[in-house]
Amino acid sequence: MPFATSASSGLGDSGKDLQQMAGTGNWLEGKRFPSNASESDVQQWVQSLNR
Numbered sequence: 312m313p314f315a316t317s318a319s320s321g322l323g324d325s326g327k328d329l330q331q332m333a334g335t336g337n338w339l340e341g342k343r344f345p346s347n348a349s350e351s352d353v354q355q356w357v358q359s360l361n362r
Contacts, residue, residue: 313341314356316348 313326322343330338342356 312339312360314344314353315341316344316346318346 313322313329315322315325320343322341326338326341330336344352344356
């Protein structure tokens with residue numbers, strides 16, 4: 312599951328490209344956080360995944 316920070320651009324096809332390169336695994340849709348995302352923002356997202 313890719314994730315990134317960015318001031319303006321989204322993930323684009325990064326997740327699909329990484330999935331194809333890896334060839335295996337259970338790839339999930341990623342998330343783009345704004346460039347000012349806090350550690351707490353990321354932790355809350357991870358906890359919300361319930362995986």
